[in-house]
Amino acid sequence: MAPEVVDVRILVTGGTGQLGSAVVARLRAADEEVRVLSRRAGPEVVRGDLRTGRGIDSAVAGVDAVVHCATDYFGRETQLARTLIEAARWAGTPHLVYVSIVGVDRVPLGYYRAKHETEQLFATSGLPYTIQRATQFHGLVRAILTGASRLPVLPVPRISFQPVDVRDVARRLTGQALADPAGRAPDFGGPEILTVAELARALGEATGRHRRTVPVKVPGATFRAYAGGGHLAPGHREGEITFREYLAERADHG
Ligand SMILES: NC(=O)c1ccc[n+]([C@@H]2O[C@H](COP(=O)([O-])OP(=O)(O)OC[C@H]3O[C@@H](n4cnc5c(N)ncnc54)[C@H](OP(=O)(O)O)[C@@H]3O)[C@@H](O)[C@H]2O)c1
Known part of the structure; x- marks a missing residue:
C-alpha cells in the first residue's frame, strides 16, 4: 500500500518560541497541516x-x-528574512506572514530598526506577504x-504599555495565514493601556510581593519615544486576554 501523503500547508518559523508555539497550537487545533522550523532537533520539527x-x-x-515568527536579537533579523525570501522564491512563492512590532518606525532601538528594514524586505520581495505589527x-x-523588582525599590518611568497575549496574536496570524495576502495589516494591540505603576501593582497583587516604587525620569530618545506612546496602538485594542488574567493563569499553574 502506498504511504499516506501528508500535504503540509503551513510552515511556522520560530514555532518553538513564545508566539510561534501559540500559532502552532492554534493551527493544529484547527486541523491545519503545520511544519515547525527549529535549529534544534525535537519531536515534530x-x-x-x-x-x-x-x-x-x-x-x-x-x-x-509561512508564518515567520523566528527572530534574531543580535543584529541578524534581516539576514533571517533574506534567507526565507530567497528559499520561498524557489518553492512556489508561498504567502509570507511577518510578525513585527508596533512603533518599529518610531522608537529608535537597533532591534526595531532591523525589524522595520525587514518589513521593507518583505514588502519589496515581489512575493505575496502580510506584515502584522503587535x-x-x-x-x-x-x-x-x-x-x-529585584532592585531595592522599583523604578517607575512615566511610560505605558499595551500588553497583548500571544494567543490573541496567534488568532490574528492564523487567520491571515489562511487568507489572501493583506500587505501591511492594521496594528494589533492588547485590550488595555496601563502605566508601569499600574502594571507593577497588578504583578504585586498576583505574586503577593509588593515593592516600593520610585518615579524616575529616563533621558534619551528611546524613552522619549516610549513616553510619547510610539509603541502603542490605542485604536486597536483587539486582544482579549488582559495582563491580570494572564498573571492569574500563571499563578494557577505555578
Ligand atoms: N516579545 C514581544 O513583546 C513582541 C511583541 C511584538 C512582536 N514580537 C515579535 O514576535 C516574534 C516572535 O517573538 P517571540 O518573543 O515569540 O520570540 P522567541 O520566543 O524569542 O522565539 C524566537 C524563535 O526564533 C527561532 N530562531 C532564532 N534564530 C533562528 C535561526 N537562525 N533559524 C531559525 N530559527 C531561529 C527560535 O527557534 P529555535 O531556538 O528552536 O531554533 C525561536 O523559536 C518576533 O519577530 C518579535 O519581534 C514580539
Missing part, C-alpha cells in the same frame, strides 16, 4: 537555520504559507517588571 540557510529549502518546499507581549512586560 524540521531542522533548519535561517542564519546559515541549512535545511531551509526543504522546510519551505510545498507550503502554501504591541508588547504579556511575557515580555512581566519579565521586565520581575527583573526590575
Whole structure:
C-alpha cells in the first residue's frame, strides 16, 4: 500500500518560541497541516537555520504559507528574512506572514530598526506577504517588571504599555495565514493601556510581593519615544486576554 501523503500547508518559523508555539497550537487545533522550523532537533520539527540557510529549502518546499515568527536579537533579523525570501522564491512563492512590532518606525532601538528594514524586505520581495505589527507581549512586560523588582525599590518611568497575549496574536496570524495576502495589516494591540505603576501593582497583587516604587525620569530618545506612546496602538485594542488574567493563569499553574 502506498504511504499516506501528508500535504503540509503551513510552515511556522520560530514555532518553538513564545508566539510561534501559540500559532502552532492554534493551527493544529484547527486541523491545519503545520511544519515547525527549529535549529534544534525535537519531536515534530524540521531542522533548519535561517542564519546559515541549512535545511531551509526543504522546510519551505510545498507550503502554501509561512508564518515567520523566528527572530534574531543580535543584529541578524534581516539576514533571517533574506534567507526565507530567497528559499520561498524557489518553492512556489508561498504567502509570507511577518510578525513585527508596533512603533518599529518610531522608537529608535537597533532591534526595531532591523525589524522595520525587514518589513521593507518583505514588502519589496515581489512575493505575496502580510506584515502584522503587535504591541508588547504579556511575557515580555512581566519579565521586565520581575527583573526590575529585584532592585531595592522599583523604578517607575512615566511610560505605558499595551500588553497583548500571544494567543490573541496567534488568532490574528492564523487567520491571515489562511487568507489572501493583506500587505501591511492594521496594528494589533492588547485590550488595555496601563502605566508601569499600574502594571507593577497588578504583578504585586498576583505574586503577593509588593515593592516600593520610585518615579524616575529616563533621558534619551528611546524613552522619549516610549513616553510619547510610539509603541502603542490605542485604536486597536483587539486582544482579549488582559495582563491580570494572564498573571492569574500563571499563578494557577505555578
Ligand atoms: N516579545 C514581544 O513583546 C513582541 C511583541 C511584538 C512582536 N514580537 C515579535 O514576535 C516574534 C516572535 O517573538 P517571540 O518573543 O515569540 O520570540 P522567541 O520566543 O524569542 O522565539 C524566537 C524563535 O526564533 C527561532 N530562531 C532564532 N534564530 C533562528 C535561526 N537562525 N533559524 C531559525 N530559527 C531561529 C527560535 O527557534 P529555535 O531556538 O528552536 O531554533 C525561536 O523559536 C518576533 O519577530 C518579535 O519581534 C514580539
